[in-house]
Amino acid sequence: MSTMHSARLLITCADRPGIVQAVSSFLYHHGANITALDQYATEATGGTYFMRVEFGLDRLHDAIDVIRRAFGETVATQYDMEWTMTLVRDVKKVGILVSKFDHALLELLWRWSRGLLPCEITQVVSNHEDLRESVERFGVPFTVIPVTKTNKVEAEQQIQQQMAGNDLLVLARYMQILSEDFVSQWHHRIINIHHSFLPAFVGADPYRQAYDKGVKLIGATAHYVTADLDQGPIIEQAVERVSHRYSVTDLRELGQDVERNVLARAVRWHLEDRVIVHGNKTIVFD
Amino acid sequence: MSTMHSARLLITCADRPGIVQAVSSFLYHHGANITALDQYATEATGGTYFMRVEFGLDRLHDAIDVIRRAFGETVATQYDMEWTMTLVRDVKKVGILVSKFDHALLELLWRWSRGLLPCEITQVVSNHEDLRESVERFGVPFTVIPVTKTNKVEAEQQIQQQMAGNDLLVLARYMQILSEDFVSQWHHRIINIHHSFLPAFVGADPYRQAYDKGVKLIGATAHYVTADLDQGPIIEQAVERVSHRYSVTDLRELGQDVERNVLARAVRWHLEDRVIVHGNKTIVFD
């Protein structure tokens, strides 16, 4: 239902009576037609309140900036809200970081090229040369920034420069750990795909860990990156059944299919402003 | 989040700007605190609009009847709504019809006895004696109304009398076909479990049909009963994987697990006022 002529309002605030009324009245009186509305409160009363509204712009009485300012000065102030109001036509800019595995990257590029990911993929940065051709044939610039034991700081600075101006970074199996400093500059704006059902199998080679443990399901987890490795807020997870017959290679092959789908869903939800982070958890209005 | 001190408002109307504002303002000004709100429109503009609101009664300014009347005379009239406003504490009365299979029946009784189905199961009617003990040990009255080729009309009249006063009938594998006349008196208030993924395998012995066809998934469908056999609005469906190794008996065994879960979910959603029928389809605010 979301069209180029619509906007999205995301709200977090302390739960109090009257929020829906206040928000919907504000929008109604400014000529905004609500086309989708989701809300959630952590407690029956006294908890935290979250809201996602999508509204049409066609009959808006004022420019969106006027409305945004008015909302900030009235309803948002009255209820002490954290909030964002974004236009669907302000397409988000996305940079992708990748190493050598291409499955997650290609899934994103392929969906994007078909119009299934509402964003502009501005560039792909890798610490290896391998995937240049795969990326460039989609018309997306590909930059190699090698990372060694001794150049980590410089490499991150280069990535920072290269990625400046993007709204979102996606780690599509980028095998380098980003520094706390880097991560803090992209607060809840980096999505990573981890190749296990977190919190099981944090750390290296989760398919090997899963094999050794003899689990009967393998999974993948898309999450926002925080300073704590593999501990950021989970956006999406999925699993597939396996059996004793699966070698580590088989687990990896099947797992990569799960990774592709999980990452694509998480990125899409983020781009559609469906995800609100609350503490170390996410509200996903899917 | 739904408590005994809350109510639910279900709305269907032509989509127009201002509905959320009108409904939420009405509730706010009557002291009702919205605790859940879902909406859906069939088209971006000009379609049909559906809304489910759950609100707390604790600070209500008036008796619920006053509010109900006021809503009917103002907002509901203004927007020409079909609507219901129900109190969670007005627990729905449910009668179950069953033949000889006990799996779907026992799942309902067991969930109900644990407090997981918010209703009063008033009685079970069967055309066979077999399940009396299973039912009565839950403290639920069990009545046998035999159905033969010659007494169909009388049997239905007896069922009608017996079930009068219930809000919902559940066919938990009741193997008799109810007449158009009977069904019309329980408009969208009879839920049936069909043992296949409809519209595949309508009619008799769907597990045999599935076996003969060699499908790789079997399923179950919970739907409202209409005059058209197996064609009523679908509430819920699920499937499980099978293989060539499954005999008809194996399919039936596994399928019964699917039936149990699908029926239990559909009944629960109906009891929680989460289902709106629109034409031959359902809106399920789950």
Next chain:
Amino acid sequence: MSTMHSARLLITCADRPGIVQAVSSFLYHHGANITALDQYATEATGGTYFMRVEFGLDRLHDAIDVIRRAFGETVATQYDMEWTMTLVRDVKKVGILVSKFDHALLELLWRWSRGLLPCEITQVVSNHEDLRESVERFGVPFTVIPVTKTNKVEAEQQIQQQMAGNDLLVLARYMQILSEDFVSQWHHRIINIHHSFLPAFVGADPYRQAYDKGVKLIGATAHYVTADLDQGPIIEQAVERVSHRYSVTDLRELGQDVERNVLARAVRWHLEDRVIVHGNKTIVFD
């Protein structure tokens, strides 16, 4: 576990005592080491028996042709078997037919390019020009054979010529109906992906049909093509949950993901000699 130095034996025969013993003794005495063995009988006794054996060639006493002949003259004759013995290193040749949708095609090409589909994709034939670039960048020849109302016979003859020499044809959303004559020349060697959970929604535009019916799951079915449209033996099926919120376009988008996975699995199983057709059903030793 299957390596280039192994072979696969597929057997169908009337069930009788001693088959496993006869087959395994034959292989043992010819120096073949069984690495995988599956069997299935339709009845406890007196049914049809199916077997799939994978065995290593490293210690084979004779050339595979000698062994094949010997098996045919002894065990296979004794038990009146239908059977095939194929070498893993004799990679199957696959031709793909496609129209304008690229999702199923690209999934196959991408898996193949990563070594996940054990075959040689020899060519792609389409009735439209659209996908040339997508195909050719994988180094696979792309041929357009237009189909009009008046040239159906000639077009099929051209396809026949073009595809001659392949072991398998895959219809990766090829929107033309193949003639009975064509199909009969590729007996159980054409795999089609149908975009519904068959037997629900046969025929045109199944996502529209699914939308109109209001189903809560959509699916896809990979099957061998027979003269009866959409009625051939089912190899694989899968579904995904949907809700009233899905437009026909949404169903199509999600459904295409299901199609990709279902077709890829079915083709892989065929290539690995895991599928035996029996009547209108399949035995899949996965």
Next chain:
Amino acid sequence: MSTMHSARLLITCADRPGIVQAVSSFLYHHGANITALDQYATEATGGTYFMRVEFGLDRLHDAIDVIRRAFGETVATQYDMEWTMTLVRDVKKVGILVSKFDHALLELLWRWSRGLLPCEITQVVSNHEDLRESVERFGVPFTVIPVTKTNKVEAEQQIQQQMAGNDLLVLARYMQILSEDFVSQWHHRIINIHHSFLPAFVGADPYRQAYDKGVKLIGATAHYVTADLDQGPIIEQAVERVSHRYSVTDLRELGQDVERNVLARAVRWHLEDRVIVHGNKTIVFD
């Protein structure tokens, strides 16, 4: 396909050429008709080999004891096998341990009462009185053995005495930790249901842990009990999707459905001799 007139042979040994041939020849020459056969090897060559054979007894030339002895003295010795040969008609005796939650227990009792669990449930032991009526109405003896901080040793001795003679113990949410000594006397003969997708959320209150972590799937794990708490070989696992809307109570409710199914499948597979433990992992010939 398994009937009362059949037996099952489970084998573990070092992988060598000729095992299938040796086993199937032995059975054939003793008049045993193989009705099911599964095998698995951990490596292409040189690994560990596992086999499960089901065979009919109708035409057996000798008593099963004669055949069992002969197998032990010939094939089993030759290949240095660990093996068991069990008759389907020697129905396994099962004792259940439970505390206060009834969902897993009732699922087992209900399936057993319908003939879906091939065993004799001899008794239920609990550390609480609560579930007596639920158990006794299935005609199964119910014994309370209270466990306190000071009587743990005596309580376990009582359980040991009470359960003596059973082939399998099932912990259907038994909330006491069994001692290493107790566990060692039931080596791979105790099945526990853990209410999480292990190895995520070991230890107490996994639904609370899952809630705090914000996972998008919750699961359950059935495993053999070993001295390491929650670390024994996994037999079966399953998950269900959840969202931010699930309270801890909601997770528990949904999770209990998963627990019921996972435990029932694991117990059934054990009873049908489908599970072989290898190190800390299981081979499940399902």
